[in-house]
Amino acid sequence: MRLADLTDRAGEWLRGEGPMHDIVISSRIRLARNLASMPFLTACSEDQQRQIAAQLREEILAAALETDMFYVDIGRASQTDRQLLVERHLISRQLAEGEHPRGVAVAEDESVAIMVNEEDHLRIQVLRCGLQLDRAVEEINRIDDKLSEHLDYAFHSRYGYLTACPTNVGTGLRVSVMLHLPALKMSGQIEKTFRAAKDMKLAIRGLYGEGTEASGDFFQISNQTTLGKEEGQIVEEFVKSTIPQFIQYEARARKGLLADNSLGIDDKACRSISLLRSARTISSEETMYLLSLVRLGVNMGRISEVDMSTINELFLLTQPAHLQRILGKEMDARERGEARATYIRKRLGSD
Amino acid sequence: MKFKCDKCGKPATVYLTEITDGQKIEKHLCEACAAKEGVTLKLPISQLLEDFILQSAPGEVADRTCEVCGMSFSQFRKKGLLGCPNDYDAFAEALEPLLSRAHEGATQHIGKVPHRAGAGQRKMNTILKLRAQLHQAVTAEDYEQAARLRDQIKELEAS
Numbered sequence: 001m002r003l004a005d006l007t008d009r010a011g012e013w014l015r016g017e018g019p020m021h022d023i024v025i026s027s028r029i030r031l032a033r034n035l036a037s038m039p040f041l042t043a044c045s046e047d048q049q050r051q052i053a054a055q056l057r058e059e060i061l062a063a064a065l066e067t068d069m070f071y072v073d074i075g076r077a078s079q080t081d082r083q084l085l086v087e088r089h090l091i092s093r094q095l096a097e098g099e100h101p102r103g104v105a106v107a108e109d110e111s112v113a114i115m116v117n118e119e120d121h122l123r124i125q126v127l128r129c130g131l132q133l134d135r136a137v138e139e140i141n142r143i144d145d146k147l148s149e150h151l152d153y154a155f156h157s158r159y160g161y162l163t164a165c166p167t168n169v170g171t172g173l174r175v176s177v178m179l180h181l182p183a184l185k186m187s188g189q190i191e192k193t194f195r196a197a198k199d200m201k202l203a204i205r206g207l208y209g210e211g212t213e214a215s216g217d218f219f220q221i222s223n224q225t226t227l228g229k230e231e232g233q234i235v236e237e238f239v240k241s242t243i244p245q246f247i248q249y250e251a252r253a254r255k256g257l258l259a260d261n262s263l264g265i266d267d268k269a270c271r272s273i274s275l276l277r278s279a280r281t282i283s284s285e286e287t288m289y290l291l292s293l294v295r296l297g298v299n300m301g302r303i304s305e306v307d308m309s310t311i312n313e314l315f316l317l318t319q320p321a322h323l324q325r326i327l328g329k330e331m332d333a334r335e336r337g338e339a340r341a342t343y344i345r346k347r348l349g350s351d
Numbered sequence: 352m353k354f355k356c357d358k359c360g361k362p363a364t365v366y367l368t369e370i371t372d373g374q375k376i377e378k379h380l381c382e383a384c385a386a387k388e389g390v391t392l393k394l395p396i397s398q399l400l401e402d403f404i405l406q407s408a409p410g411e412v413a414d415r416t417c418e419v420c421g422m423s424f425s426q427f428r429k430k431g432l433l434g435c436p437n438d439y440d441a442f443a444e445a446l447e448p449l450l451s452r453a454h455e456g457a458t459q460h461i462g463k464v465p466h467r468a469g470a471g472q473r474k475m476n477t478i479l480k481l482r483a484q485l486h487q488a489v490t491a492e493d494y495e496q497a498a499r500l501r502d503q504i505k506e507l508e509a510s
Contacts, residue, residue, distance in 0.1 A: 034436065036436060036475035037475050037478050037479065037482075037508070038479070039419075039420045039434055039435040039479060039483075040420075040432065040433055040434055040435055040436075041432075042430060042432045042433075042434060043420040043421075043422060043434035043435055045486065119432070141463075144463075145466070148465045148466050148467060149466065149467075151467075152465075152467055152475065153465045153467075154436040154475070155464070155465050156436070156439055156440075156460070157460075158458070158459055158460065159439050159450070159458075159459075159460055160460025160462060160463075161460075161463075161465075162436045162439055164432045164433055165431060165432055165433070166433065166446060166449060166450055166453060167453050169439075169450065169460075170454065170457070170460045170462060171460070171462040171463065173462075201455060224453070224454075225453075225454045225455045225457070226454065227450060227453075227454035227457045227458070227459075227460055228454050228455065228456070228457020228458070228459060228460070228461060229457070229461070229462070230461055230462045230463075231462045231463055
């Protein structure tokens with residue numbers, strides 16, 4: 001299994017299936033862990049960072065996890081490969097852009113990605129499509145147990161798992177659920193939704209995590225509190241109350257749009273698909289925006305000419321690094337615009 | 352390049368890209384106007400640290416330094432990241448109010464405990480400290496001292 005084999009598929013989290021998949025794109029859980037015998041990354045010498053990377057690479061690959069893992073040395077990966085991993089949500093931008101020794105271990109089905117030397121020595125992540133947090137937390141727990149058989153984690157009887165940033169200390173557990181909320185955006189209720197999230201001590205981020213803006217109506221909701229609650233409680237709050245609440249807001253907004261202006265929805269969805277089928281050059285922002293409307297139209301049963309997996313795949317495969325990988329060459333923004341439009345027309349059967 | 356806030360003309364610190372109807376709109380805002388728009392791009396930690404600086408008497412904890420990694424509390428405030436596990440003890444009284452604000456009042460972990468927690472963070476902190484000394488000894492080309500420290504570390508790791 002190599003990176004090159006990833007490009008032609010959409011990856012676990014974008015399969016477009018799973019519970020509540022019309023609104024919930026994916027569920028992600030991550031655990032932050034550090035080695036007890038080493039300083040945190042910022043205080044490490046480069047030598048120590050190299051030592052940590054080598055040790056963790058070896059431990060992860062030897063740990064006999066349930067799925068086969070392959071390891072990518074990010075420092076040695078090309079710019080396009082790093083970007084590709086970011087676009088697939090397997091690594092953070094921070095990991096892609098660093099300059100120190102670092103890497104990621106990825107499960108062949110892409111449901112697990114373990115970042116080495118990101119902000120913490122270890123960032124274990126499990127990704128699932130739709131709302132599958134229960135399954136994700138069980139799996140990440142097993143991985144964490146396996147790894148801790150051979151690794152001494154930095155752990156404090158009072159503060160729990162110690163992390164470089166005190167906002168992650170305790171469980172080190174962050175739950176992130178990616179939601180598609182086009183109706184809330186369209187009906188001008190998204191700010192209200194954000195405020196509600198803030199009151200619930202949740203963080204809302206864009207498609208690509210920390211520091212990124214929301215694009216194409218996708219929003220990531222995650223917990224901020226990691227200390228003073230059990231892992232199971234954090235997850236349960238998300239499964240039983242937080243996420244159902246956001247799903248309900250969006251579902252209500254969709255119903256409202258349909259009742260007030262179904263012609264408007266049909267018009268938006270149909271125009272979007274026509275634009276995608278006829279554009280000769282298109283930016284990734286516009287692609288994202290149009291696909292989001294098509295996705296909404298399909299989910300609401302207003303249009304049926306495209307299937308969900310095609311839409312989900314296009315979200316990913318039209319992004320810069322994927323496009324360059326599919327076409328096998330480096331391209332500047334202008335060339336990509338043309339290539340993107342051509343690729344979309346081909347996939348939507350208009351060429 | 353310095354931008355001014357689109358709304359009030361103060362220096363902009365928040366750059367926002369909004370995509371509405373497929374059009375990219377770039378906004379430059381100061382923090383106050385961004386907050387009015389419902390945007391909080393600040394990492395929670397920097398907000399917390401800032402609140403904390405405003406509240407605590409400067410100089411008191413700011414000068415304290417962790418004896419294991421050598422990081423001072425004021426360095427942590429600048430970076431937002433701690434240097435080593437021992438910092439949690441070294442800066443405990445300064446960190447607790449911050450933890451409490453970040454975690455809905457909690458300062459005590461009640462979740463999972465690793466299987467090998469018995470290994471003891473205190474022992475690990477000693478190893479960390481010896482490692483730092485080892486690094487210094489090697490830099491100073493004091494190889495006798497380095498060899499001694501290396502043995503000590505090995506011994507502790509094996510125990």
